[in-house]
Amino acid sequence: MxxxxxxxxxxxxxxxxxxxxxxxxxxxxxxxxxxxxxxxxxxxxxxxxxxxxxxxxxxxxxxxxxxxxxxxxxxxxxxxxxxxxxxxxxxxxxxxxxxxxxxxxxxxxxxxxxxxxxxxxxxxxxxxxxxxxxxxxxxxxxxxxxxxxxxANPLRFDINFSIAPSDNVNSGTDNVLEVINGVPTLGFFRGSSRALSGTVAVFDARLRYRLRSNQASRTDATARFYTRRVDLSGEAKAIAPDVSNSDFGSTYTELGLQHRFKLGAPGNAMGVGAALGASWVGGERSYDFAKANIRRDIRLTGRSRLSLTGVAERRLSTITSLLDASVVTLGANFGHKLTGGDRFNIGLTVQNVTGDNINADYQTASLQARYTFGKPVGPVQITTGLTVGYTDYNVYTLVRPVEGGRQDQSIYGDISLFFADYDVAGFAPTLQLRTGQRSSNVNRFEISETTITFGIQSKF
Structure with missing residues (x-):
């Protein structure tokens, strides 16, 4: 009252x-x-x-x-x-x-x-x-x-944007004369095949919309739009006057469905999905694709996880059926969080590509290791990485078949800096330095490159 x-x-x-x-x-x-x-x-x-x-x-x-x-x-x-x-x-x-x-x-x-x-x-x-x-x-x-x-939001956007000055925007070679299996040929490389410097801009947007979910599973509609654009330096244009910026641009789009559900002990899960998409290279549509994927996440301990992935993809060329390809990719990743908060991941990826085009029939494997420091150094959070790769073409043809096929070996290292204290609206700048090289018995594919990437990353 x-x-x-x-x-x-x-x-x-x-x-x-x-x-x-x-x-x-x-x-x-x-x-x-x-x-x-x-x-x-x-x-x-x-x-x-x-x-x-x-x-x-x-x-x-x-x-x-x-x-x-x-x-x-x-x-x-x-x-x-x-x-x-x-x-x-x-x-x-x-x-x-x-x-x-x-x-x-x-x-x-x-x-x-x-x-x-x-x-x-x-x-x-x-x-x-x-x-x-x-x-x-x-x-x-x-x-x-x-x-x-x-x-609570059924819709999720993840957007990444970066600008990267690079001394090799086209994965070109540092060599001038062609050498195969240590033997010089009469060939020489055009300007467009040489390493060209410039700036690379990348925009990558991923969308996920939750269609259905409960405590045991969820189903999402997914979409992705990726585009890469290149601005050649004046030096690069002098080396290769017959090429333009658009020749090295690419775009990738994808629409799909993903279903994820708990399986086994707490913390373990399984995911399956499928997607359709298309790829453009140099301003022209290159191929359409359909793919299916599967993922298994296993919680080994409170601090360790293992992820196993598999992807089967069929690519249909828009230019000629001779460029159609089937791609199978298998991966395993082990992650562990240390007592002090540091984290490390080590992963192995193997891929088999088959097709009617001999030069697009190969196997590749790569080993990736990453280490993230849990405590920042001053205002900077640091992550380091190392990637070692090997690719084998059983048969490879240039003007004539290459004896023994083609074999490439690569090694790349990177360090990423995240300046979390300098954010605007929860977005903070990132800086990555990546450098490495690829060697090959066909020296057209021997490259070295160093790239500095400036980006933006969300703190939460």
């Missing part, structure tokens, strides 16, 4: 313009700060109509009061008026002055969006909140809330 009388009194008070710092109520004196406290208490008590009325009274005193709009956003959200709730949330952020106020207003807007089952909008507001986070605790808070919004 007392609560009802107090609510009625507060509602009556709230309906009067709050033009002064202090207002009388039933013989008592209420400051604006006290009114804000009552509004906050009303929200916590679940009396959303009372909170709304008090917020409206506060706005009569100050039409640009960010706290009042935040109360209205929360109240209207619970009173099933989503349009007004979203408008109030935007105004709360707009009229906030300090970074701390904007941080709180953006989080409130994210909470309103989450309550209205708008996870994408909630994620956007949390990105905005991240721009106003001043402490590691606030960063962690935003990351946790973003993880919840992402888990």
């Amino acid at each position: 007392k609560r009802a009388l107090l609510a009625a009194a507060l509602a009556l008070w709230a309906s009067v313009a709050v033009a002064q710092d202090v207002q009388p109520l039933a013989g008592a004196t209420f400051s604006l700060n006290q009114a804000r406290s009552v509004a906050r208490a009303a929200l916590h008590a679940g009396d959303f109509e009372l909170a709304r009325q008090i917020a409206m009274g506060l706005l009569k005193a100050d039409p640009e009061d960010p706290f009042a709009y935040a109360v209205l956003a929360a109240a209207h959200s619970r009173l099933n008026d989503p349009k007004l709730a979203r408008a109030a949330a935007r105004l709360s952020y707009r009229y906030s002055d300090s970074g701390a106020e904007k941080f709180g207003a953006a989080r409130t807007a994210a909470s309103v969006a989450a309550a209205q089952d708008r996870p994408s909008q909630s994620q956007a507001w949390l990105r905005i909140a991240a721009t106003h986070a001043d402490t590691p605790q606030q960063d962690k808070l935003v990351a946790r809330e973003y993880a919840r919004a992402r888990a």
